[in-house]
Amino acid sequence: MSETARGRILERLRSASVGAQRAERGAQVKQPKRSRDERVVRLRTMMEAVRTEFLEADRESWPSTVLAFLVSIGAKRVLHGANLFSVAPPDSAAVELVPYDKPIEEWKTDMFSNIDAAITTTRGGIAETGTLILWPSPDEPRLMSLVPPVHVALLDTNKIHDTFADVMRDENWAAGMPPNALLISGPSKTADIEQTLAYGVHGPKRLIVVLVS
């Protein structure tokens, strides 16, 4: 069925291709050029407008900043990528750190029921729209930024681009996309009931961005 359907659809399209309309390519859209500091401010302003929270830290101190935050919100079990910590994180009696080290099938219920938060890195950010870029990987799988109710994302302030178009072009995404790539611009939200905004519908209820500089 499929092969013949394919052939017939393509044949109809081909026989119609004469007289194809092409629209004029519009003028280049004006693009703001922001300095590094302006990009950080813009990203933060845009994300805070959709209830994203922010922490600030440097390259050495972020683990203790993040752990202190997790303790403060009462998170007990916290998921992280296998290679997240280059040095052993500070010991905390209150927080159990759980590495994502086995296939989801072996612990799906545990992840859905017993993980309070996840810490991931990000590939970068987009200032214009207030957006995090994540390319999930074997180290930091796809569900980390989705299933746990709290998502803590580390963002290197040197990796904040102006626009989505910029980062696609500068990093040449067209040369090879990962199996899954994500733009995340806040905690999960909906306005499906009376157009009233409600946060935390299916994905994380809270998104915390740690600005690392």
Added chain:
Amino acid sequence: MDGLIGKRAVQFPDQEEWAALRARGAEARARALANLPDLLIRLEARCRANGMEVHWAETTEEANEEVLAILNRRGAKHVVKGKSMVSEEMHLNDFLESHGIESLESDLGEYIIQLDHETPSHIIMPAIHKNRKQIARLFGEKIRAAKYTEDVDELTGIARRVLRRKFEEADAGVSGVNFAVAETGTLFLIENEGNGRMSTHVPPVHIALMGIEKVLERLEDVPPLLTLLTRSATGQPISTYLNMITAPRSRDEKDGPREVHLVILDNARSRIYADPELRTTLRCIRCGACMNHCPVYTRVGGHAYDAVYPGPIGKILTPQVEGLAHRHDLTHASSLCGACVEVCPVQIPISSLLIRLRKEASSGGVVKGAGEGRTRAEAFTWAVWKRIHASPPAYRVVSWLATRLGRFVPAVGPLKAWTTVRTKPRFAHKTLHELTREEGVPDV
């Protein structure tokens, strides 16, 4: 809808930027359509190289059978769905239920209307016709252990609790596709809730459904269309999530679906494609701005159209898909005010297409069922109208008679049927010419 109109307007403060952006958006869509057969072949090849399986379907029946076959191979009994208008075209839920497979909508709005056995009344906000009291009652009746509440956060929390369990247990996930990029074989899904990501990444099988027109040539075509879509649809600078799917789970990944299937559906689109003017219908990116701004839609609501796609885009799409014989009435559900044309982010000339379809309905043409909307009574009426308006003496006599005697016209025949649910219109006591003359304006 006023709220949405305002939110959209705030997102496009700079008319020059808006003009440039929508020109880019329209160009990207028009270029994709101009090369459609080649791009579909390239998309198919890239997706297969990436490890996806690609299926083609000419009709919704074929598409349903493809989905069923995939599910049966895996013995899947429980399916979770992200929002997909193509699946609404297919009536996929009913089809799967009739084969003993649970097909659960997981977008909050879609979940609500599925609980009440309804169809979406808006393509972006499917449950916009319901208020919180109705939803509170519905949840109280249909969801076990749900307490009655009219608080939106609590209602959302109830749905979250029920659906999380369903995501965890689902055998397969079904989604739509916002854009499919031929250059890399990547499927783009835009959403705010996270249910789309849940449906596409938690179950072991992901089935994505797309119409043949959804393809884009290059990755760089996405950013302008993405921002046009989210700003036009809900007045957001960007959605919470943009989910870019290029491949199923690779050997060393720990999660993600092991199989990704792309079902490419025609359902009359290739027929629409044949005509260069009508083809512009296929540029649509399903933002819903035309509905939000339509004076007819905002008064009658989405269900009045009795079609999968309501509002202005539905008025041009549905008659082309289902045929003018049965659906030409939709082309008249417009005052041709042009509000939809002004806000369309990809410059679809909706008003011109409505006029074209009206003409084809009565005079014949290329659209399915063209000419079958013609009735003798209507043709006769317009012939008389034309005579009167072409002759000044006749016009003067008729307009004088209408203003003096019009109120005595009895409600019989078509006027009787028409007035059963409407007030009979009243003629003015004098003609416009008389009134302006009295105001001192001379006749030309």
